Amino acid sequence: MSCGRQIHDIRSRLSFFAKIAPEDPLFKLASVCYEAIPPVLEATGKVANPWPNVDALSGTCMFYHGLDQEDYYTVVFAVSRAIGCVSNLVWSRALGFPIERPKSVTTEWLQTAADKGR
Numbered sequence: 001m002s003c004g005r006q007i008h009d010i011r012s013r014l015s016f017f018a019k020i021a022p023e024d025p026l027f028k029l030a031s032v033c034y035e036a037i038p039p040v041l042e043a044t045g046k047v048a049n050p051w052p053n054v055d056a057l058s059g060t061c062m063f064y065h066g067l068d069q070e071d072y073y074t075v076v077f078a079v080s081r082a083i084g085c086v087s088n089l090v091w092s093r094a095l096g097f098p099i100e101r102p103k104s105v106t107t108e109w110l111q112t113a114a115d116k117g118r
Contacts, residue, residue, distance in 0.1 A: 010034060013057045017064075026060045 014031060021027050034052070041050035059073050067076070093099075 010051060010057070013061075017057060017061055021064050024060075024064050026063060030057055030060045 014034060017024075017027050018031075034057075038050040038052075041047040055077055058077070059070065062073060062076065067073075
């Protein structure tokens with residue numbers, strides 16, 4: 001994802017959350033972090049993309065809506081990613097694209113490939 005697109009996604013999420021919970025303390029903290037941290041990281045010249053992942057605000061939103069057990073955040077992210085992968089597979093089949101089958105390899109092949117990479 002390009003940095004420009006990522007900045008747009010983050011700003012649109014911030015804008016959306018500002019409409020539903022402008023006074024939420026976690027949202028206020030996230031907003032300050034989004035404004036303060038990327039410029040500092042960018043100024044170091046060592047960070048290629050100082051903007052956080054677009055899912056960074058999702059935890060704040062989930063907490064606001066009652067999902068306050070952080071252990072489940074990764075599960076929610078994984079399920080959303082899986083739904084995206086499955087929808088791609090469904091569309092591929094609907095459009096008549098061939099089924100993709102990854103090549104199977106043995107443990108010995110993996111060991112040989114790893115040894116070559118050293």
